[in-house]
Amino acid sequence: xxxxxxxxxxxxxxxxxxxxxxxxxxxxxxxxxxxxxxxxxxxxxxxxxxxxxxxxxxxxxxxxxxxxxxxxxxxxxxxxxxxxxxxxxxxxxxxxxxxxxxxxxxxxxxxxxxxxxxxxxxxxxxxxxxxxxxxxxxxxxxxxxxxxxxxxxxxxxxxxxxxxxxxxxxxxxxxxxxxxxxxxxxxxxxxxxxxxxxxxxxxxxxxxxxxxxxxxxxxxxxxxxxxxxxxxxxxxxxxxxxxxxxxxxxx
Numbered sequence: 412x413x414x415x416x417x418x419x420x421x422x423x424x425x426x427x428x429x430x431x432x433x434x435x436x437x438x439x440x441x442x443x444x445x446x447x448x449x450x451x452x453x454x455x456x457x458x459x460x461x462x463x464x465x466x467x468x469x470x471x472x473x474x475x476x477x478x479x480x481x482x483x484x485x486x487x488x489x490x491x492x493x494x495x496x497x498x499x500x501x502x503x504x505x506x507x508x509x510x511x512x513x514x515x516x517x518x519x520x521x522x523x524x525x526x527x528x529x530x531x532x533x534x535x536x537x538x539x540x541x542x543x544x545x546x547x548x549x550x551x552x553x554x555x556x557x558x559x560x561x562x563x564x565x566x567x568x569x570x571x572x573x574x575x576x577x578x579x580x581x582x583x584x585x586x587x588x589x590x591x592x593x594x595x596x597x598x599x600x601x602x603x604x605x606x607x608x609x610x611x612x613x614x615x616x617x618x619x620x621x622x623x624x625x626x627x628x629x630x631x632x633x634x635x636x637x638x639x640x641x642x643x644x645x646x647x648x649x650x651x652x653x654x655x656x657x658x659x660x661x662x
Contacts (some may be wrong), residue, residue, distance in 0.1 A: 413464040416455045425459040428472065435459075470496050502631025502639055505608040507659060508573065510630065512582050512620055519586045520619075529580055536583055538575060577604045588616050614656040625653035632658040 416424075422439050425431060434452045437444060444452070464469040478491035501507045515535035518524045527535050583603045601612050607633075627649040631638050640648040 413460060418453070418459065421456050421460045421463065424463055431455070431459075466496070466498075468571045485524065486560055498628075499626060500629040500631075500639065503636035504609055505632065506559055506630040507634075508578070508581070508604075508608060509610065509615065509618060509657070511578070512585055513599075515582055516586055518618060527579075527586060527629055535579070539579065541575075553654075573604055573607070577602065580604065609658055612621055614659070626650040 421479055422431065426435070426439060430436070431439070432452075432455050434444070434532075435455050438449070438452045444514075468656075472490055474490070478489075481491050498557075501509075501510055507573055511534075515527065515530070515533050518530040518533065521525065524530050527533070528539055530536050565649055581604050584602050596636065601627055605612055629636055629648055629650060631639070631654065633651050633654045636648050636651050640646065
């Protein structure tokens with residue numbers, strides 16, 4: 412844990428990325444320093460320690476390095492991404508599945524590929540390959556494993572209560588419905604998983620198509636959002652109206 416690193420370990424790690432303050436450089440070189448200088452150096456070190464475990468600082472460093480390379484290639488300046496990252500709490504299983512599908516379908520939504528099998532560097536492609544290599548034709552949909560971590564670990568205490576085949580069916584159906592080269596419509600026979608997760612098909616496609624941005628800090632059914640607001644000491648959290656559309660059968 413970073414909180415258990417020694418001061419010199421923190422300085423070593425930070426200075427592998429940045430030059431560090433002059434006092435920190437002197438500390439690292441083990442030069443003689445006054446009590447006041449050591450006290451101020453400790454302040455810098457604690458600041459470095461907090462930054463080394465900060466997601467925001469990680470994304471800042473990652474963004475800067477990629478932006479420099481991309482700008483050098485294109486002969487331009489500016490940010491590579493619009494922002495560093497967006498953090499939203501997923502309050503229930505349906506929210507987790509919706510966000511998983513959102514991420515897995517990104518290459519298709521942007522027109523980079525036509526099928527999920529061709530979506531390189533996505534978890535859905537790896538899951539499809541797992542079926543291709545491990546599931547024989549005699550296997551039924553009931554015998555397919557539940558969604559698992561990508562390292563193949565089974566019987567996880569928090570695994571999703573849906574089958575791998577169900578999830579792939581959901582992603583395939585959604586991809587066909589929201590693909591830019593396909594007509595957008597709701598087929599009469601949509602995946603049963605939508606019923607099990609109590610997701611409204613029209614609202615689900617709208618969410619996956621980035622047309623409903625009413626969710627901000629949390630995503631989940633209305634009651635879960637209200638509960639989260641109470642736990643956070645807030646009167647309300649944005650997203651209840653969107654949740655009522657996305658999870659119409661929940662209260």
